[in-house]
Amino acid sequence: MKIPIFNIHDLILVLTLSGCVLLAIFQLLLSKQKEIASRLLALFFVAVGVGACSNLLLWNDYLHFSSPLAKAAIAYGLVLAVVGKSVCLYLYVVASTRESFRLRARDAVHLLNLLPTLGLLLIAGIDNDKLRFIAADETGFIVGITNTLWNYLKVVPVAYAVSAVWVASRYKQQLKEFYSSLSLEGPQWLMLLTLGFALSWSWSLFVHILGQSAVTALADSFGIVDNYFTFVLVNAFFIYSLLYAHQLLETKDSRKEKLPIASVEASPDLLTRIQQGMEVKQLYLRQNLNIEEFAKQVGIHYREVSAIINKHFDTNFFEFVNAYRVNRAKEMLVDPQFADTTILDILLESGFNSKSAFHRFFKRYTGMTAEQHATNKS
Helix, strand or coil: CCCCCCCHHHHHHHHHHHHHHHHHHHHHHCCCCCHHHHHHHHHHHHHHHHHHHHHHHHHCCCCCCCCHHHHHHHHHHHHHHHHHHHHHHHHHHHHHHECCCCCCHHHHHHHHHHHHHHHHHHHHCCCHHHHCCCCCCCCHHHHHHHHHHHHHHHHHHHHHHHHHHHHHHHHHHHHHHHECCCCCHHHHHHHHHHHHHHHHHHHHHHHHHHHHCCCHHHHHHHHHHHHHHHHHHHHHHHHHHHHCHHHCCCECCHHHCCCCCCCCCCCHHHHHHHHHHHHCCCHHHCCCCEHHHHHHHHCCCHHHHHHHHHHHCCCCHHHHHHHHHHHHHHHHHHCHHHCCCCHHHHHHHCCCCCHHHHHHHHHHHHCCCHHHHHHCCC
């Protein structure tokens, strides 16, 4: 009976590899994201694909390589793939969320992660056989170097994924500081996907630690699960990039700002101008109002406006503006003058541009739906 070269677990790696090739091509040719983000995501898919290929060639028991060059290529491919996917995921999240992001010379610092990995490969002459600890006559020095390399390759992705999660989480908060109307579907998906990779790569680190604790059989079984995680996450990332990535709003890079943030104690004049902007000028009625436009209308730098709203009103710009919109809608719902006006028209005239956002905020601030509020007007 013929022994199949690939089992079902290997086929997942093959599917991951082929999928990553197609997704990288799509990102380069058809993506609607900004160019730098598309290229970084394409590189991420390439790195994940190379990693899948390297793992397939490394751990498959029926694919044997006698050429020293081929054995070394597998080891180098694995190292480049691990570092590449880690750096590209982090830079992609930064590029997708930051205004006018472009790669600079200082970003090359991330490539320093290659120095210890490639250095260890060269020092010990590590190839795929050494990575698998196949040779029984290896010295303690070689074994120690190989273990160090594996440790580094497992820790680096987790560190970068956690950093990407932090950037995505901070991005959601920055959006609320800057915009009064926005859809959080894109940011939430970005957050979930980066968190997914953080958990997947943390799982891989856990399996690695488990394997070093002499629970090899269990570690091998758990390690296979990581391949399925990767396959699912890569395809989910593609769906996200297709549906939501191009809709992401950009935030300003606060490091470029040289003006000081407003002091904790805002002057009465600044507070008055902000309140008048809402209560007299009724700027909240502008559906796509953002903090820069609001700041120009009240004659205060937008960073000062943000700081005052945060510190004096104990909220962010997003919540601050929508609270006024809800109050306006409440007034209209009980005003006989608007008795024949539909709730859709009321939410639009109150400054909302989304039914879901209106109902969510109305329920949160009043404890009831708009319909219930309208029937309780007496």
